[in-house]
Amino acid sequence: MKIKSLLVGIVGGAASGLTGIGGGTVMVPLLTGLLRMPQRNAHGTSLAIVIFVGIAAVIPYVAESQIQWPLVFALGIGAIVGAQIGTRTMHNLPDTWLRLIFASFLFIVGLRMIFLESPDVSQEALSDIFSLEAGLAFAIGFVGGAFGGLLGIGGGTLFVPALVLLVSVPQHTAQGISLVVVVLTALSGTFTNVRAGFVDKNTVIWVAPVAVVLGFCSGILAQDLQAEYLTRLFGLVVVYVGGRTVMKTWSQLRER
DSSP: HHHHHHHHHHHHHHHHHSSOOOOOOOHHHHHHSSSOOOOHHHHHHHHHHHHHHHHHHHHHHHHHTOOOOHHHHHHHHHHHHHHHHHHHHHTTOOHHHHHHHHOOOOOHHHHHHHTOOOOOTTTHHHHHHHHHHHHHHHHHHHHHHHHHHHHTTTTTHHHHHHHHSOOOOOHHHHHHHHHHHHHHHHHHHHHHHHHHHOHHHHHHHHHHHHHHHHHHHHHHHHHSSSSHHHHHHHHHHHHHHHHHHHHHHHHHHHOO
């Protein structure tokens, strides 16, 4: 069990640093698959781990000035509110519905990212983007926070493509902004999940340290990779996870 927990930390941490998703996107299926954790507990535990992973993974982005704090502020407020709604909804949904919603969302987002052309936007232009898109950023934060709280993924799976597609933020900058907001989302949602008893603290203790180290190292590596490669890597990962989750859930439904 401890070895499997370490594996969850390795894969989740690496995914977080490379793609800016917080790691929960791959941690949830690993927790349910490798550790046989109930779906609802996996969502709550994953969100708690994301707090530590996100903090570690965002450090290289901050060092490279890949964070636009005005956008973080607008996204963060929406995400904190949305996370509360998402986590409370998660507590009342059947496991099967949680898995299907999770998988469908990942599959759609992944396909869009694979075929996405990243915009070329200068850092100076982002201040103008913020003045025009503050309301949109808040809306993205709210929706991402709600999905993050519901699915235990932190919201980065939505934040990154939304920032690139809708707000025209460059890929690396979008990933850095996403990681900061993911931490805020995870903190908000985990507070509610702990009170409800959906966080496995022992798993957090084993997974988080390894995920933190891999998240930090992968975040450094991501700075030297081209944005187009990161975008498509992100898409391939989430399409795979989404497809695998759909097949697993469908198989379980047929057995009933």
